[in-house]
Amino acid sequence: MIKISINLGGYFKFKFPSNNLELNYSKPVTIHQILENAKISFVDVSFIKVRDSIVKEDYLLAESAEVKLFPIIGEG
Secondary structure, eight states: OEEEEEEEOTTHHHHSSSSEEEEEESSOEEHHHHHHHTTOOGGGEEEEEETTEEEOTTOEEOSOEEEEEEESSOOO
């Protein structure tokens, strides 16, 4: 089982009831699919960080990880 923890910051804090979302997958999954399943629009995301790397939408996660999303709209 691949456990993906999505860390939401900035603008996303106001769109979701929690700062973290957790999704589980039985096989490797792309960031694009994770965002789609979490109902997060890619156009709202400035950049995505997995571990210490900034990744693109087509990045494939084959093991459990924390994904940090940074919104385009900053905190006001």
